Amino acid sequence: MNKIVAMAAKDIHILFRDKLGFFFTIFFPLMMAIFFGAMFAGLSRGPASIPIALVDADRTAGSARFVGRLEAAGGLAIERIPSDQALEQVRRGQTAVLVTLRPGFGAALDNPFVATPEVEMSVDPTQFAAAGMVRGVLLEAAGAELQAFMSDPSRMSVTNEQNRRLIEEFSPPSEARDDLLNVLDQIPRIPVLIDEAGLGSVTTGATGGFGPPLEIEQTQVQAQRRGPTNSYATSFAQAMLWTLIGGSVSFSMSIAIERSRGTLMRLLVAPITARQLLAAKGLACLGATLFTSSALITLGITVFDVTPTSYPLLALALLCGSICFCGIMMVLSVIGRTEQAAAGVGWGIALPFTMLGGGMVPLFLMPEWMQTLGNISPMKWTLMAYEGAIWRGFTLSEMLLPCAVLVAIGVLAFSIGATRLRWDTG
Amino acid sequence: MLVFDHVSKCFGDLRAVDDLSFELEAGEVFGLLGPNGAGKTTAINMAVGLLEPDEGVVRFADEAFDRDPRDAENRRSLGLAPQSIALYEQISGADNLRFFGRLHGLRGSDLEERVAACLDFADLVDVGKKVVSKYSGGMQRRLNLAVAIIHDPELVLLDEPTVGVDPQSRNAIFERVEQLRDGGKQVVYTTHYMEEAQRLCDRVAILDRGRLMALDTVPALITAHGGPGNLVVRTGDGESRHETTDPLATLAELQARQAVDHFQYLPPDLETVFLNLTGRALRD
Numbered sequence: 001m002n003k004i005v006a007m008a009a010k011d012i013h014i015l016f017r018d019k020l021g022f023f024f025t026i027f028f029p030l031m032m033a034i035f036f037g038a039m040f041a042g043l044s045r046g047p048a049s050i051p052i053a054l055v056d057a058d059r060t061a062g063s064a065r066f067v068g069r070l071e072a073a074g075g076l077a078i079e080r081i082p083s084d085q086a087l088e089q090v091r092r093g094q095t096a097v098l099v100t101l102r103p104g105f106g107a108a109l110d111n112p113f114v115a116t117p118e119v120e121m122s123v124d125p126t127q128f129a130a131a132g133m134v135r136g137v138l139l140e141a142a143g144a145e146l147q148a149f150m151s152d153p154s155r156m157s158v159t160n161e162q163n164r165r166l167i168e169e170f171s172p173p174s175e176a177r178d179d180l181l182n183v184l185d186q187i188p189r190i191p192v193l194i195d196e197a198g199l200g201s202v203t204t205g206a207t208g209g210f211g212p213p214l215e216i217e218q219t220q221v222q223a224q225r226r227g228p229t230n231s232y233a234t235s236f237a238q239a240m241l242w243t244l245i246g247g248s249v250s251f252s253m254s255i256a257i258e259r260s261r262g263t264l265m266r267l268l269v270a271p272i273t274a275r276q277l278l279a280a281k282g283l284a285c286l287g288a289t290l291f292t293s294s295a296l297i298t299l300g301i302t303v304f305d306v307t308p309t310s311y312p313l314l315a316l317a318l319l320c321g322s323i324c325f326c327g328i329m330m331v332l333s334v335i336g337r338t339e340q341a342a343a344g345v346g347w348g349i350a351l352p353f354t355m356l357g358g359g360m361v362p363l364f365l366m367p368e369w370m371q372t373l374g375n376i377s378p379m380k381w382t383l384m385a386y387e388g389a390i391w392r393g394f395t396l397s398e399m400l401l402p403c404a405v406l407v408a409i410g411v412l413a414f415s416i417g418a419t420r421l422r423w424d425t426g
Numbered sequence: 427m428l429v430f431d432h433v434s435k436c437f438g439d440l441r442a443v444d445d446l447s448f449e450l451e452a453g454e455v456f457g458l459l460g461p462n463g464a465g466k467t468t469a470i471n472m473a474v475g476l477l478e479p480d481e482g483v484v485r486f487a488d489e490a491f492d493r494d495p496r497d498a499e500n501r502r503s504l505g506l507a508p509q510s511i512a513l514y515e516q517i518s519g520a521d522n523l524r525f526f527g528r529l530h531g532l533r534g535s536d537l538e539e540r541v542a543a544c545l546d547f548a549d550l551v552d553v554g555k556k557v558v559s560k561y562s563g564g565m566q567r568r569l570n571l572a573v574a575i576i577h578d579p580e581l582v583l584l585d586e587p588t589v590g591v592d593p594q595s596r597n598a599i600f601e602r603v604e605q606l607r608d609g610g611k612q613v614v615y616t617t618h619y620m621e622e623a624q625r626l627c628d629r630v631a632i633l634d635r636g637r638l639m640a641l642d643t644v645p646a647l648i649t650a651h652g653g654p655g656n657l658v659v660r661t662g663d664g665e666s667r668h669e670t671t672d673p674l675a676t677l678a679e680l681q682a683r684q685a686v687d688h689f690q691y692l693p694p695d696l697e698t699v700f701l702n703l704t705g706r707a708l709r710d
Contacts, residue, residue, distance in 0.1 A: 262512030266573070269474045270529040271501040 031352065049077035050130045053086030053098045062106025066117075069141040076137055090122055090221040091392050093384060096130040098122040098221070099138065109145055111159050113187070116215045117142060125220045125234050126387070129365075135216060142214035150190065160184050233307075236300035237386040240293040240321070241359065241379060247289040248325040249346030252332035255281060255421070256342040278330070278418045285329045289322040297390075309393040316399060317385035320406040324378050327410035330417025353377045381405045427452075427612065428473060428581060433482035434636075435468050442468040444636040445482070450581070450614070455607050457627030458616040459696065461706075465636040466616035467509060470585045473614065474506050486581075502530060505574035509585040509616075511566045512573075513558050519569050520545060520554040523576050530577035540576055547602060548572035564595025571602055581612045588622060600626060620696035632700060639703040644696065651702050652694025660688040 054070075056063050071078055079086075079095070089095040100120040108115035119138060123131040149155055164184055171177045258264040267277055297314065300306035308314045332349065336342030354360055356370065357377030366374070374380055385402040388394030428450040435443040443465040450456050458466045471477040472484050475495035486493045486500050493500040513522050523541045532540055545554045548568035550561075558566060567587065574582055584603065588596045603626050606613055617623055623630045624644050631641040640647055654669040657676050661684045670676040673691045680686055701707055 261515075262508045262510040263514060265476065265508050266506065266512045266526065267529070268476060269501060269504075269506045270526065271498040271531070272529060273498075 049075060050097070050133060051077045051079065051095050052134055053081055053089055053095045054078050055083045055086055055098065055100045056080070056105075057083075058101050058103050058105040060106030062109040063101045064106075066101065066105070066109060066141060066145060069144060070137065073137055073141055076134065087122060087221060090124050092394070092398060093124055093126070093387065093392065096124050096127040097134045099134065109142075110149070110155070111162065112146055112149060112213070113159070113163060116212065118215045118217065121216055121218045122221045123218055125231070125391070131218065135218075138216065139212070139214055146213045153192075156187055156190075160187055232300055232304040233391040234387070236297060236304070236306050237383060237390050238359070240296050240318075240386055241354075241382050243292045243296055244289050244321055244325040244382060245350045245354070245379070247292055248285065248329035248332065249343060249350065251281070251285040251288065251326075251329045252336060252346050253339050253342040255333035256336055256339050260338055274418075274421075278414075278421065281333075282326050282330065282414060285326040286322050289325055290318060293318050293321065306390065308390045310389055313394060313396065313399050314386075314389035316403055317382075317389045320385060320403040320410075321382045324382065324406035324410035324413075327413030327415075327417065328378065330421070331413045332417075334417050334420040350379075354379045356380070357383065359383065378406060378409045381409075427486050427488050428614070429483075429485050429487055430469070430473075431483045431485070433469075433472060433479045433484055435465075435472060435477060435480050441636050443472070443479075446633075446636070446638050447482075448631055448638070448641055450612055451629070453607070453610055453612060454628040455603065455613040455615055455626050457623040457630040458614065458633055459618070459620065459623040459627075459630050459700070460633035461618050463635070464618075464633040466618075466633060467585055468636075469633075470506070470583050470614065470616060473583060474504060475501070502577060503579050504581040504583060505577065505579035506583045507571045507574040507585065507587055509589060511570045513566060513569060515559040516557060518555050518557055519548075519550050519561065519565075522558060522569065522573060526573050527576045532577060540578065544572040544576050547575070547605065549598065562595075564591050564598065567591050567595060567599060568602065571599065575606070575611075579611070581614070582606055583614045585616050586618070587615070588617070588619065596622075620700070624696050630696065632696075632703060634700075634704045634706075640699070647696065647699050648694050651699040653698060653702055655694050656692040658690045658692065659686050661686055 054067065056067060067078070070076060081089070083098075083100065086095065086098040090098050098121070100122070102118040102120060104115065105117045105119070108117040121131060121134065121138075149159075164181060167177060167180055167184075171180075255264070258267070268274070297306070297308070297318070301308070332342060332346045336345040351360075354377070356374040357379030358374060359379050381402040385399060385406060388399050388402065430446050430448050433443055433446045434441065446465070446469060448456075458464075458469060460466055468477065472479055473495060484495055486495065486497075486503070495501075513519075514525070517525075520541055523544050524537060527537045527540055541554075542551075545551045548565075548571065550565060550569060550572070553561065553565065558569065561569065571584065571587055574584070587603075588599050591599065600622070603613060603615065607626075607628075615623070615626060627644065629641065629643050630647060632639040632647070640651060642650065654671045655673060657668045657670050657673045657680075659666055659668070659677070659680055661680075663684070668676055668680070677686070677689055697707065
């Protein structure tokens with residue numbers, strides 16, 4: 001037993017001597033606990049508001065009432081802007097959904113026997129989770145509107161009168177017409193009949209015997225293009241991001257391997273400067289990540305019908321993404337001095353940043369401070385640049401921001417890593 | 427040409443090298459002999475510019491030049507075989523040589539000639555195209571040494587080149603070092619095996635805890651610090667050991683007293699030199 005205790009004590013002693021191992025044992029889980037705790041704390045209060053644009057193409061009292069109901073429901077940050085501007089915002093990824101209340105919306109809301117109010121949802125293809133929640137809020141508001149209508153005999157009477165006049169005006173006398181008018185006479189009595197039947201407490205379902213209270217047509221917002229597009233356009237952008245993450249982690253390990261195998265010492269003794277050595281490492285990482293991400297999108301284009309909106313901008317995005325992750329590689333390589341440490345640090349840093357960048361958990365589920373923090377995630381900007389070139393149809397000026405951020409992160413990270421590496425190796 | 431002038435290097439509280447001074451002479455194999463922790467590798471790392479001395483100066487100098495170890499021109503004139511095997515295991519032996527040759531500025535036919543010569547030197551011609559991970563430990567050691575001389579340097583620094591190799595491979599390495607000496611190279615050879623220093627080195631610096639205890643040729647060191655040898659004799663009364671500086675006279679004296687069945691003379695060696703200088707055995 002003493003031997004077992006001695007061996008266990010030795011392992012624990014070694015664990016606490018290994019600062020990086022200690023970090024991943026204690027502090028990393030703690031960071032993850034804080035990260036998810038903060039996120040779920042946000043969820044328990046309800047997720048942060050989903051940014052949507054709303055266009056009221058109907059402009060009636062009914063549509064205005066519906067918008068008021070949406071605003072009162074909470075959960076949506078509604079921006080009222082012109083349709084073309086709203087579509088641009090969705091395309092750029094600044095707004096998750098554009099909701100358009102179609103002409104006739106208000107009339108259908110006030111006369112559910114004749115028509116169903118129609119809404120068009122133009123959705124960012126990467127924001128399906130947010131779109132699902134918006135759809136829920138819209139249906140809930142429409143249901144509440146229908147319930148209010150059904151609970152108000154005076155509104156139903158007015159509607160009935162309108163419908164009666166329509167029938168009498170446009171339908172020739174017939175048995176069917178008489179039956180229809182009889183049904184109309186009974187409609188205002190529905191709430192009374194429900195109460196008399198003792199069903200008041202169980203018929204809270206707003207729609208009763210009607211169909212869905214709202215007809216929602218959902219479309220994906222992508223840039224106008226000649227060729228076909230498909231879901232691979234979004235999935236390949238994500239895959240290219242993971243290629244960069246994997247490549248940078250692998251290259252950071254390669255420096256750690258050089259260090260542990262002694263070849264780094266040989267390189268440092270050779271008649272080359274530290275600057276040349278670092279430039280070679282950076283160039284290799286840049287070449288490899290450029291090659292792998294280019295190979296991936298080439299496969300997407302040739303086999304999966306992914307059609308970038310701009311090849312020059314795609315090339316720019318690929319270059320800037322690779323520059324950024326080469327810098328990150330250099331930092332990772334000096335933090336992790338052994339292969340295991342470099343891999344651990346690499347993924348340990350990549351995963352939280354990917355989460356913060358919206359690569360794993362939809363951003364709208366996070367508290368606002370966390371969404372703001374996400375702006376420091378290179379993953380967010382890489383994805384934006386890739387998507388901008390592949391399907392969002394970014395212009396050069398729209399592409400400049402993510403590309404500039406990526407290059408800035410890359411240069412800063414490379415400088416920090418290179419300085420530290422030179423310092424480490426004397 | 428390699429000069430250590432009152433060089434010291436500390437790591438925290440540990441004084442790894444303490445006031446070390448020596449100067450290499452042309453065409454010699456210079457040994458740094460000492461147990462683990464004596465400061466040999468630290469000295470080598472300062473010689474190649476990987477570490478900077480805290481005190482004193484390391485320089486490469488003769489009548490024509492005086493250069494810092496980090497000077498690029500200087501690095502072209504020295505080759506290092508580190509203590510650990512520093513090779514790219516995923517590529518072939520020949521490709522390792524080519525890569526490091528290119529770093530030293532070799533190109534084209536010059537490069538290929540040197541690669542062939544180094545493979546021959548390391549007796550790896552037949553396996554030159556095999557990946558290094560398939561090599562035995564001894565083959566990797568020989569390639570580790572060959573990489574250090576790919577650019578035909580004037581000075582070769584070998585840091586414990588026989589650590590962890592079998593006796594046969596060790597002999598093969600000794601032969602390569604002798605080849606280098608015969609080819610007119612200067613060699614700095616660190617080891618904690620006194621037989622290696624005794625066999626290979628023209629002069630030996632004995633280090634202990636960072637300090638230079640003695641520096642001279644092996645015979646001079648033994649004469650100065652080895653003390654008497656030991657004559658072991660077996661007679662009818664059993665075995666006895668006698669310290670002596672004149673074994674023949676001592677043997678004659680013993681034989682005059684009693685018939686000697688068997689005798690063996692154990693002359694002083696670097697082990698006894700180290701023991702006499704430090705009070706500890708070299709292997710401690």
